[in-house]
Every structure is written in structure tokens, then in C-alpha cells.
Amino acid sequence: METDGEKGFWLYDLRVETVLDGRTPVCRHVEGESFRVVGENLVFDGPAKISMFALASVLPLLPAKQRETAADDWMSTDAEVACPDPHCGGRLRIVREDRRWFSHAATTGLPDQRGTPYWKEEE
Structure with a gap:
């Protein structure tokens, strides 16, 4: 896929939030606590916490x-x-929230195709 002649791809930013809907938790689940997924990063706002076991169950699904x-x-x-x-x-x-464009050159590990990493461009 290309945007303005640059090869790359779109990814959704995600919000992962705890929901109970009247169910009783056993682990530490506080309804409404959340984190975001922006590119490859998990972003926690404020004092949000998540059980590492619950996190382990959701992590494999996030890239898809x-x-x-x-x-x-x-x-x-x-x-x-x-x-x-x-x-x-x-x-x-x-x-799923907003979509974000990532150029191939900013995300690849292939030395002959590599550009400035996307996380350095944000600085």
C-alpha cells in the first residue's frame, strides 16, 4: 500500500478497557480502567493497572x-x-479507534530498506 508514493500500512490505535457488566471479578479488574495501543506501544494513562494474567490473554490478539x-x-x-x-x-x-499510517522504511529491520525509525520521528 502506498500513500504519497511511500510504501507502508495502516494500523488502528486501540483502547483496551476492563468491563464487568455485572459479573463478579476474582482477579483485580476495575471497570473502566484502560490502556491504549499506539503502534507497538502499550500506553497507560494515569494510575491504571492490569493483571499480568489478563494481559497475557489479550496480547496475542492486539496486532491482529x-x-x-x-x-x-x-x-x-x-x-x-x-x-x-x-x-x-x-x-x-x-x-478500534483512529487509524495511523506507518511507512515501511520507518518500521523495517531490513538494513537496505531502513529509514528513520518512526519513534524517532515523533520527537
Whole structure:
């Protein structure tokens, strides 16, 4: 995919928020606490905390959720991930937000195609 002649790709920024919807948590799940996924970074605002076990259950899904998917693909339609403790009612809801363009040159590790890393361009 190209934008203004530059090869690259779009990724969604994500918000991952704790939801209980009346269910009882066993692990530390506080309804409404959240973090964002911006590019490859997890961004925590304020004093938000998350169980490392719950985080482990959602991490493998985040890169796929950032990418464009077909409208009927389950990655497009399903948004909640259960806490891995079978007795816990906590869920993590993944919400797609804005899209962000990443150039291939700013994100590749291939030396002959590499440009300025995207995270240095933001400074």
C-alpha cells in the first residue's frame, strides 16, 4: 500500500478497557480502567493497572485487531476477551479507534530498506 508514493500500512490505535457488566471479578479488574495501543506501544494513562494474567490473554490478539480485516471476520466483530481465570467475570474489551499510517522504511529491520525509525520521528 502506498500513500504519497511511500510504501507502508495502516494500523488502528486501540483502547483496551476492563468491563464487568455485572459479573463478579476474582482477579483485580476495575471497570473502566484502560490502556491504549499506539503502534507497538502499550500506553497507560494515569494510575491504571492490569493483571499480568489478563494481559497475557489479550496480547496475542492486539496486532491482529490493529489491522484491517473483512467486515465478517471474527476479528472485526468480536471485541471482548475473558480473563483466563475460569471463575473470574472480568473481560477486556478491545475498541478500534483512529487509524495511523506507518511507512515501511520507518518500521523495517531490513538494513537496505531502513529509514528513520518512526519513534524517532515523533520527537
